[in-house]
Amino acid sequence: MIRVTEVDFRYSVPGRNVISGLTLNIHRGEILAVLGANGSGKSTLALLLNGILRPTAGRVEIDGLLTTEAANVSRIRSLVGMVLQSPDDQIVATVVEEDVAFGPENLGLEPDEIRVRVDAALNAVGLTGLERREPHLLSGGQKQRLAIAGILALQPAFLVLDEPTSMLDPSGRRDVLGIVEELRGQGHGIVHITHHIEDIATADRVLVLAEGAAVFCGPPVEFLQQNRLLESWGLAVPAVGSLAARLRDRGVPVPVTAMTAETIVSAL
Ligand SMILES: Nc1ncnc2c1ncn2[C@@H]1O[C@H](COP(=O)(O)OP(=O)(O)OP(=O)(O)O)[C@@H](O)[C@H]1O
Ligand SMILES: [Mg+2]
Secondary structure, three states: OEEEEEEEEOOOOOOOOOEEEEEEEEOOOOEEEEEEOOOOOHHHHHHHHOOOOOOOEEEEEEOOEEOOOHHHHHHHHHHEEEEOOOHHHHOOOOOHHHHHHHHHHHOOOOHHHHHHHHHHHHHHOOOOOOOOOOHHHOOHHHHHHHHHHHHHOOOOOEEEEEOOOOOOOHHHHHHHHHHHHHHHHOOOEEEEEOOOHHHHHHOOEEEEEEOOEEEEEEOHHHHHOOHHHOHHHOOOOOHHHHHHHHHHHOOOOOOOOOOOHHHHHHHO
């Protein structure tokens, strides 16, 4: 479990808290979606979760390991994998399978073990068959899946994805979201930072950050019931979602989980 306890963080002294008073647990087998306006502290939280940043106050523990203890750093890095916005920034090799092998090689694993991990990771993200492909020939979605495979080859318990779909087209986004769900099914704990409110549909819980503080943490259905608060949190109400809210106001029984035109129509 990732345990965040009363964490404050600021980048410089003096400076304002970018994360303030944050308490949060993240379990294996769940997807936590993190929403918040630009600058609300989402990426900073991501970096606190794998020990790249250390809290100014409070503590972050991964399976009981404090991120502030130097002796824990390498173990924490392998327990919590990070996937970033731009797949191009995460690809290091000129051949797909070599890119996935890069992390395990750095761990000093045996070649046989590396082969097994690379094959399993490529299979998990649906890139089997493209082992010898040059990454720059992949689509955006495939590149991001490759970046995820590179992390999976390190066998992390938790994955922190910081807006992994923001540079992808709709089909690339669907692919990545599908993989995130499969990884949850395999028992990974996932933190999915996103600015697409629709992405919360597959999450177990939603955390909303505003100026570094948790202003909401709960299941997606409860989040959607806060419709009128979204704007005050700096979140854009999705167009279809606001239509659904207006219909509900007029007594039409549209479920709060209906966020696409299809689900609204089928509710009518
Ligand atoms: N390296 C840094 N040094 C100083 N301040 C920083 C640094 N990185 C981020 N900040 C500031 O910390 C605050 C939170 O930034 P952060 O990147 O965590 O927000 P975010 O929610 O990820 O935003 P975005 O939606 O734009 O990705 C912002 O005010 C930002 O300007
Ligand atoms: Mg960010």
